[in-house]
Amino acid sequence: MTVGALFSIGYEGRTQDEYLALLREAGVTLLADVRRNPISRKKGFSKSTLAQGCVAVGIRYEHLPELGIASEKRKNLATQAEVDALFAEYERDWLPTQGPALAKLRAWLDAGERVALTCFERAPSDCHRHCVAEALGVGAQHL
Numbered sequence: 210m211t212v213g214a215l216f217s218i219g220y221e222g223r224t225q226d227e228y229l230a231l232l233r234e235a236g237v238t239l240l241a242d243v244r245r246n247p248i249s250r251k252k253g254f255s256k257s258t259l260a261q262g263c264v265a266v267g268i269r270y271e272h273l274p275e276l277g278i279a280s281e282k283r284k285n286l287a288t289q290a291e292v293d294a295l296f297a298e299y300e301r302d303w304l305p306t307q308g309p310a311l312a313k314l315r316a317w318l319d320a321g322e323r324v325a326l327t328c329f330e331r332a333p334s335d336c337h338r339h340c341v342a343e344a345l346g347v348g349a350q351h352l
Contacts, residue, residue: 213238213318215345217338218352221331225253229266231352237325239269239317243341244328245277254329275310277328278303278337296340304344311344318347325352 216235220228232240240263247256260270278299286292304311317324326349330336333351342349 213320213322213324215318215342215347215349216323216325216352217333217336217342217349218325218327219329219331219333219336219338220249220251220254220327221329223331225259225262228253229262229268232263232268232325233266235323235325235350235352237268237323239271239322239324241314241317241324241326242270242272242328243276243326243338244272245274245279247272247274249329271313273310273313275307276304276337276341292335296337299337300340300344304340307344311341314341314345318345 216232216237218228218231223231240259242256242259247259249255253259253262256272263270278295282295286295314324326338326341328336328338333339333349338349
């Protein structure tokens with residue numbers, strides 16, 4: 210059995226072409242969109258256009274909205290302490306209830322997929338992707 214690999218990528222400050230090139234260079238086979246609402250004002254990153262872009266370069270797209278953080282919880286975060294508190298709450302209260310979604314990610318990795326978790330924020334420390342990776346017990350390479 211081939212064990213896959215986990216990556217983390219945000220599209221902040223990137224064009225869709227740059228973003229897809231990074232995924233391809235890393236050999237990503239599956240993009241797991243962990244946004245609750247996969248809508249973006251940034252061209253190329255709403256669910257349907259991102260999925261189409263992925264398919265065009267041979268990458269499977271899967272949306273796991275249950276791993277996203279509700280937008281009302283993300284609004285009005287003014288300090289790093291508030292962001293850290295949100296992530297702590299997400300890890301403590303939300304992720305433990307998301308067994309089926311985490312099991313899907315584990316199964317993909319166990320099947321040898323090279324999975325990239327995606328959301329907006331470029332820096333993984335500014336995004337809940339790092340919490341998902343930690344819940345899986347897998348180190349994610351940041352793209």
